[in-house]
Amino acid sequence: MTISRRVFVKSGGLALFSLGLDPLFLARAAFAVRPSAGPPDRRMLVCLFQRGAVDGLNMVVPHGDPLYYRERPRIAVPEPDVVDLDGHFGLHPRLAALKPLWENKSLAAIHAIGSPDSTRSHFDAQDYMESGTPGAKATPDGWLNRYCQHDREHQDTPFRAVAFGPQLPRILAGSAPSLAIDDLQAFGLRAPQPAARDRLTRAFEELYAGSATGLLSTSSQEAFEAVQMLKQVSPSQYQPAHGADYPRGRFGKAMMQIAQLIKADVGLQLAFADVTGWDTHVNQGSSDGQLAARLADFGQALAAFAQDLGEKLRDVVVLTMSEFGRTVRENGNSGTDHGHATAMLVMGGPVNGGRMLGRWPGLDPADRFEGRDVAVTTDFRDLFAEVLARHLGAKDLAAIFPGFSPDAARFPGAIKV
Amino acid sequence: MKTRTLVCLCGALAAWPLVEASAQAPALTPRDSALHALNRLAYGPRPGEVDRVAADGVMRWVDRQLSPRKIDDGPLAARERRFKILDYDAGELARVYVDAQRERREQKRAAATDSMTEKPEQAGPLEQRGRRLGAEFQELAVIRAVLSERQLYEVMVDFWANHFNVFFAKGADRFLTPSYIEQTIRPRALGKFADLLIATAESPAMLFYLDNWESVAPGATPPQAMRLRARPLFGPRPMFGRPPLFDPGHDPMRADSLRRQALARVPKGINENYARELLELHTLGVDGGYTQQDVINVARIFTGWSVRRPQQGGDFEFHDWAHDYGEKVVMGVMFPAGRGRDEGVRLLKLLANYPATMHHVSRRLCQRFVNDDPPDGCVDDAVTAWKRSDGDIREVLRAIFRSPDFWAPENVRAKIKTPLEFVVSAARAVGGDPDTTPRLAQVVARLGEPLFLHVAPDGYPEREDAWVNSGALLDRMNAAVALAAGRLPGVAVSLDSIVPATPDAERLIAQANAAVLSGTMSENTKQVIRRQISDISDPLQARALAIGLAIGGPEFQRQ
Numbered sequence: 001m002t003i004s005r006r007v008f009v010k011s012g013g014l015a016l017f018s019l020g021l022d023p024l025f026l027a028r029a030a031f032a033v034r035p036s037a038g039p040p041d042r043r044m045l046v047c048l049f050q051r052g053a054v055d056g057l058n059m060v061v062p063h064g065d066p067l068y069y070r071e072r073p074r075i076a077v078p079e080p081d082v083v084d085l086d087g088h089f090g091l092h093p094r095l096a097a098l099k100p101l102w103e104n105k106s107l108a109a110i111h112a113i114g115s116p117d118s119t120r121s122h123f124d125a126q127d128y129m130e131s132g133t134p135g136a137k138a139t140p141d142g143w144l145n146r147y148c149q150h151d152r153e154h155q156d157t158p159f160r161a162v163a164f165g166p167q168l169p170r171i172l173a174g175s176a177p178s179l180a181i182d183d184l185q186a187f188g189l190r191a192p193q194p195a196a197r198d199r200l201t202r203a204f205e206e207l208y209a210g211s212a213t214g215l216l217s218t219s220s221q222e223a224f225e226a227v228q229m230l231k232q233v234s235p236s237q238y239q240p241a242h243g244a245d246y247p248r249g250r251f252g253k254a255m256m257q258i259a260q261l262i263k264a265d266v267g268l269q270l271a272f273a274d275v276t277g278w279d280t281h282v283n284q285g286s287s288d289g290q291l292a293a294r295l296a297d298f299g300q301a302l303a304a305f306a307q308d309l310g311e312k313l314r315d316v317v318v319l320t321m322s323e324f325g326r327t328v329r330e331n332g333n334s335g336t337d338h339g340h341a342t343a344m345l346v347m348g349g350p351v352n353g354g355r356m357l358g359r360w361p362g363l364d365p366a367d368r369f370e371g372r373d374v375a376v377t378t379d380f381r382d383l384f385a386e387v388l389a390r391h392l393g394a395k396d397l398a399a400i401f402p403g404f405s406p407d408a409a410r411f412p413g414a415i416k417v
Numbered sequence: 418m419k420t421r422t423l424v425c426l427c428g429a430l431a432a433w434p435l436v437e438a439s440a441q442a443p444a445l446t447p448r449d450s451a452l453h454a455l456n457r458l459a460y461g462p463r464p465g466e467v468d469r470v471a472a473d474g475v476m477r478w479v480d481r482q483l484s485p486r487k488i489d490d491g492p493l494a495a496r497e498r499r500f501k502i503l504d505y506d507a508g509e510l511a512r513v514y515v516d517a518q519r520e521r522r523e524q525k526r527a528a529a530t531d532s533m534t535e536k537p538e539q540a541g542p543l544e545q546r547g548r549r550l551g552a553e554f555q556e557l558a559v560i561r562a563v564l565s566e567r568q569l570y571e572v573m574v575d576f577w578a579n580h581f582n583v584f585f586a587k588g589a590d591r592f593l594t595p596s597y598i599e600q601t602i603r604p605r606a607l608g609k610f611a612d613l614l615i616a617t618a619e620s621p622a623m624l625f626y627l628d629n630w631e632s633v634a635p636g637a638t639p640p641q642a643m644r645l646r647a648r649p650l651f652g653p654r655p656m657f658g659r660p661p662l663f664d665p666g667h668d669p670m671r672a673d674s675l676r677r678q679a680l681a682r683v684p685k686g687i688n689e690n691y692a693r694e695l696l697e698l699h700t701l702g703v704d705g706g707y708t709q710q711d712v713i714n715v716a717r718i719f720t721g722w723s724v725r726r727p728q729q730g731g732d733f734e735f736h737d738w739a740h741d742y743g744e745k746v747v748m749g750v751m752f753p754a755g756r757g758r759d760e761g762v763r764l765l766k767l768l769a770n771y772p773a774t775m776h777h778v779s780r781r782l783c784q785r786f787v788n789d790d791p792p793d794g795c796v797d798d799a800v801t802a803w804k805r806s807d808g809d810i811r812e813v814l815r816a817i818f819r820s821p822d823f824w825a826p827e828n829v830r831a832k833i834k835t836p837l838e839f840v841v842s843a844a845r846a847v848g849g850d851p852d853t854t855p856r857l858a859q860v861v862a863r864l865g866e867p868l869f870l871h872v873a874p875d876g877y878p879e880r881e882d883a884w885v886n887s888g889a890l891l892d893r894m895n896a897a898v899a900l901a902a903g904r905l906p907g908v909a910v911s912l913d914s915i916v917p918a919t920p921d922a923e924r925l926i927a928q929a930n931a932a933v934l935s936g937t938m939s940e941n942t943k944q945v946i947r948r949q950i951s952d953i954s955d956p957l958q959a960r961a962l963a964i965g966l967a968i969g970g971p972e973f974q975r976q
Contacts, residue, residue, distance in 0.1 A: 119703075120709065163886075166889060179888070180887060181888045188891060190895050204966070207945050207971060211971045215885045216975075219886050219889075219890055220887070220890050220971070223890050223891050276872055281690050282628055331687075331688060332684045332687065333628065333631050335628075335688075337690070370709070
């Protein structure tokens, strides 16, 4: 079926309207088609990319495995410091802010997840994780964008898919409209008076509508639509709710602005932000140190986001990802080199939380990938596909992950059914 | 022989590079060709420059740009003298860095004894001096791009700074980056690729950035004297303004534990980071046919390539004790046991002229100069020139600029300007004169390209989809409006000589078109500007709006 509900509602509604029936009835009927917690249009996904390959073993620590301590004499997180989750795994102490979310079942973690492709290149591995086609470089678009292309049921608003940052990431590249916003407050044309600003906005809108081609044309259209909508939101007056305290810095700000867009009801469905600083080749530290500082910022931003959203977290799933993990054994510089599988977090109301997901292959050298790295037991596409299918209601998974046959039997069980 | 024919043609018909191609394709006029060359080999034309280059002959101009030393650059040199950063040599910059670190430690210690006051950390005067110098260095890059007569040379410096990317904010790279650009990249930007490759491999900035400085043969132990040094002083701090990791403070207990920590951090094995990026990004390309075992063996070959501590100037230093003297095989080539630093140089020379390298680097050059998706023809032309000239970058570039693909109409205006290209070309179009404050570089940063601050080793992307998005476009429009109104910080514009204010709308549009878009303004743009200025009575305001719209509009985003 390629007829989108949106078209159906529009045309059908129009037809009924001409017969004197209330089109709202139809909209309600359309929502009712899918049995789910909330209307599917209100479900949202936030993807966070830990660029640089986070050390999954120190983020979600297998403290029950003596090999972990044997291989990492200088950088292992000491057992008493680990925030235990299930007796075998535990969070890095600087992620302690997330423990309450684990306890109320809105946080799950998955270990030994990664790509079937064995590349240890950051760029290739990020590319594959964002294109959703490991091993195939020619894929022109990203999987989040393909989801938007194939699932037209969601109302297209300029804010349907938003990436926070100066550049549109690969994961959202493609023909479906999406937006890159570095800072909500500064988004739009600047002029001293509102009238002058509106005039300037109109002028540029006309310029681009008439003369722009290719990417310049589509991007500018998205920009001007978004400017229109943002006028109603007034982002500079935002106050986080429930005493949420976002850490200062880029990532905390991005999370706050995502929360803001969610609450502003501008039609946000997909949000993306990235967070850097995970490429810890040297002196990565254990309970304290470089990685600990990055994790503290990361965990506090996630916890603040959950707190700020409050009830609204019911409709939101936050999915973290990173291009690969790091070597089991610490390197000669008290750091870790590029490895294979890593750990990811899934957080939110629809999450089947309080559980470790995936199959743990163990750290025994015989069970490792190429003898050195945590082996991949979950293809990242199985998790991504599950989230798209069970949380956002995506149907055409094969089109979103070409060359891959999604199979519900392999879903790690991150989302409540 | 094809090349010689072309050389003759170009010599004889200097104003017209496309004699052969013109038979099939709608050929470029001499003005079109001049504009195209100025957009790609330079940071866009300055007022009147398109006509000058067209009249003089575009290929003659291209050839001159390929020999930058013969081009007088006096005014830029005078401007450069106002940049204090150029008076510092690498050792002095290292001292600035060390001083700033010491100041931080002292501040921290003072704060620790005075624990009642929890004031936010503030950079002391020495650290501020270091930051000022860093900001000055970014501005210098923008100034050179705007003012230099040796435009192609500046474009190539930017190209190599991205190809051999380092991250200005990583620990010691805060003081190593300026000399990296000045002494490693700039003197070799149009020389032999092998020389540039070797120079980057030996540069402290790269050795530090990709961690090779502490890659050692497994089991190697440093001489006693070295171990006792406060080695972690050199540790990486990924962001500006982080406190130092190691502080041999007053407290003897603490000092002891810190010494133990320092010992624990003595490198104990190889680090693959540089080896991998050398193969993947600097030379062969990711599909260049190497394996993980090759990466490991390359890392072994470079064990011991290290740097002195900042207190000693931070120069390159080969550590005999850290080198792996075993036998290695890289891509089937044997490196016999017992060789030291020279086997690294041998490997670099081998890599520099490996077919995969020629193709990878040529392709990147064509991506920069011709099209985001470069046609095979021009890559092949570049590779042929590479083989013939033994990797002479100047000859490779010459081949690209003589390739029919370079001049093919479908490749004209086919590229989107990067933020640096946008800001610099805009400043040039309005005859802008940047001052020595870091503010124009900050504009470039705000648009998404903080110079020398791309954290990943692949450098800033060359593809349009990395730069064109809704937010970035709005930022460009804002910068354009501010520049035209004389409100863009860091640059003085004198529009009067370029587009004199006039109440005559048609004249204003014609002059804005000529100055900013070299006559390529679309009918739609003219109409929009006409409508917008129709009710503005102040000619200065009308002029600012017209030029702001022209620079912020879609035509000016292309090159």
